Amino acid sequence: MVVADMESKNGYDNLNTIFLQDMDVKDDDEIVASVIESLLFISGEPLSLGKITSILEIDKKRVKKVIEHMKEVYKDRRRGIMIREINECYLLCTKPENHDYTKELCQSGQKHVLSQAAYETLAIIAYNKPITKAEIDEIRGVNSDSAIAKLLERNLIRKAGHVNSPGKPILYETTEEFLKCFGFSSHDALPPLE
């Protein structure tokens, strides 16, 4: 690469000293961590374990191990970002405790609060997916049409096929957006029911 040939000059943010480092991912977990941080930083979307593994060309177990270690390191209070895991995909986000400051940069606009009905419906779907509207209505004891519409609109739930019975009722399930919005790393990470 061209960059490697750069001779030492002032004014480029000490880029040269950085270049002196030897890069070999093969035998250095520190470099693996550095590359993962770079990758997560540029990726807007959650980055899958598979993708990271294929870019680094090292095995999944090692990537996972390094990421777990990184998560610990990010807990340092000097850090303003952290790693989130969603269904074996990873992404960076700001730490919630900095919200008083970060919110000033993000004109969050209107708060997207859901209704109590929507939260109840969401809870029922999350723990019983896939589930039909009739079953949800049965548990809630009341019609859940508008709650389901709202949740679909917010992409927190999605249709997951039909039941093979008369009327072919639609099944619903929670989405990855649900995991992202509610801080779960996977559907298995939901708090136990009882």
Add this chain to the structure above:
Amino acid sequence: MVVADMESKNGYDNLNTIFLQDMDVKDDDEIVASVIESLLFISGEPLSLGKITSILEIDKKRVKKVIEHMKEVYKDRRRGIMIREINECYLLCTKPENHDYTKELCQSGQKHVLSQAAYETLAIIAYNKPITKAEIDEIRGVNSDSAIAKLLERNLIRKAGHVNSPGKPILYETTEEFLKCFGFSSHDALPPLE
């Protein structure tokens, strides 16, 4: 509120432990560093010292001091990102030594490529700004219309007024985006020609 009564459950990324931290920027540089990292992370644009200062409500000198310290900390080889300074504005970017890996994420759509004509034109403008198109054409010996258009579109150069002569030719100069792309902290930091 009901929420407050909820007991601690496993399975949601230990957010609760994070929330336990007390936040007071006023007397803790570590928290200032954390907030700055959060802010730089979410800001797509370079963030000015003034903006950071106004959000944190602490004085500029302290912000600068913390950022200087952070820059040192980012040199840790485990880190994959670093702080760039451009005209008293700051932004996060990936470390260049991870380029072999990061480029794989940025393939189609985000590669750092311009035509030879555009690079020549850019080099001429960088060292001679402000400069007219005619002068650029003269140096290159060919018409630079499309190169200039491309550079303008990429926001690497901008119009910098007119020459006070017949025809009022437009003057061009390089932008902050240019500094950002080529790793300079200010125009004074360009490598000397000889």
Add this chain to the structure above:
Amino acid sequence: MSIRVKLEAFEGPLDLLLHLIDKNKINIYDIPIVEITDQYLDYLFAMQEMNLDIASEFLLMAANLLHIKSRMLLPKRKEEAEQEEGEDPRQELTRKLAEYKKYKELSFKLRELDEEWSKVYYKTTGIFITEANNDSDNYTISVSFNDLRIIYLELLKKRQDKLNVRAGEINVVVQRDRVSIKNKMKQIQQILSTKGRFIFSRLFVKGKKSMTEIVTAFLAILILVKTGKAAVEQKRQFSDILVVRLGKNKDGSCRHGE
């Protein structure tokens, strides 16, 4: 007023029943069905009085409660009582209430998590890398600034006399209007030695294309043609004049143009 707000806030009959159970500090597994039914009906009457739209589910539950109540009050025949040992008429209601209660509590948990995690922000834009150009114009390369510097130095070597070395002196440079045939010849030869050919009109800076300069350049080219150092081609009348190098290169080789 407060009762009205309360009524509208109930998500459904189960929610209302849970409220009553909670208010009366009742064990959900041993509901005093007579009291609860009476209270439930009171709420419905209140709703009716306030002309609230009572959802059919509320009425259905009322019927259900009354049915359970009647079954509880009716004396059972002996064998029937033995048969139904353990099968409490309230059982189905209790099961439903317990199930709903579970999700209602979870919904509070979700609300809490939603609030907390909305304090987290994700990166959306601002990648450090510039966008690719999809145009077909020339080849593409990836460079550092040092490469730019080299590109520039090469250009500089080729066209040394054409450069205003320091930024800021631009106005002087642009307004420079002194042209001599000798300088023009030198300039043209320099262009020819690097490019091999050029289009006559491109020789001029648009803003300062003074008549003197055009004439001077034209004369310079005529001299070069006359001395065998250049040739001119013009495809049609008034079309651009192409100036082509003739004669030797620095290395002694002889070529015509590029």
